[in-house]
Amino acid sequence: MPGSPDSTADTAPADGERGTATDGQGDEQVAEPASAGRHRAASGEQEAEELVEERRGRLHPAVARTREAVRAGLVELPRGTLLLVACSGGADSLALAAATAFEAPKLGLRAGAVIVDHGLQADSAHVAAAAADQCRSLGLDPVQVRPVEVGTEGGPEGAARRARYDALRDAADEFGADVILLAHTRDDQAETVLLGLARGSGARSLAGMAPAAGLLRRPLLDVPRSTTAAACIASGLRPWHDPHNDDPTYKRVRVRHEVLPVLEEALGPGVTEALARTAGLLRADADALDVLAADLAETAVRHTEDEVVCDIGMLEVEPTAIRTRALRQAALEAGCKATDLTAGHIAAVDLLITDWRGQRWIDLPQGVRAVRRDGSIVLAPGLT
8 A cells, every 4th residue: 555755634834933034133124135035035935844744744643643652552661672663564564663763762762673575475575675765764773674484384374474473583682672563453453353253262362462472562553554554644654565465365354355344334333443442351351361270280280201281180170261271271382383273172172171971082283182091181292
């Protein structure tokens, strides 16, 4: 979605009052050559135009909102912290880069950018270089383009995501950055909730993306995508539109262009905002349950050389929401991948505790099996 360099903001008059020129000694005007007056007038007009251009970006409501969101997300960081903006060159990440470049120095923070070149399109290197140039023009430093090779495991979306996050973490290690900023918006959050609902993955998936998780921070989760687009136009930035964002092969694209519009039409405006708000409410509940489940796992789950062993006696007396979370963590530790492990898998393992009828084993992703043995649930690859 290429943006126009022209601002849509209202132009504001330059500061200052108009008055007559004096010699500083009294009210009598000092004559000057007409050419000098014209030169001074032209110079003043140029200064006024420059001030208007500056204010167009600074005063536009969309720019103000992105800056406010970034400031709120960074204000608690220690002075001197280095943070890196993950920038694709799209409208969301460019708006984030611009807001970060403005806010970080005011908070005593250092800010750079990382552009991950996935190499999935013929002109990807050019797109990455253009994004890097815009980040440098904003004053971000360091700015680095990191080419990656995208595999095939987990499908095209999952493989690209894995390669991207690995590259971002490598960049953080290289530069000594403590924070990576991601440009996910409220619309992205709503799409994530719907995708989680379709998978039937439980409250944690419906909780969407966390505002902060380890190195990663997402300061724009409450900002609509329309605002980041408007901020780019107002700031004279030139976003790149990723053609993958229009490819219905991807589930997220179908949710964005087909599912959400239908919901908005059928249920009225505000669906996207409501889904994002629901994610925030569920995240608080899920976080509390995860803490309780982790405490349970400390005593109920142990590791042998090749197996993860869960004590049935300790697990069966716990509420389902806590017990199943402990079982999920055990399955992950046994070798299952979080992206492949569903709520259905965990429900089947839970039946080995709550509805034991002599079942042999439960097959889980990555060849892991769960069996009931000697008062325990045992998880490991290839169990019989």
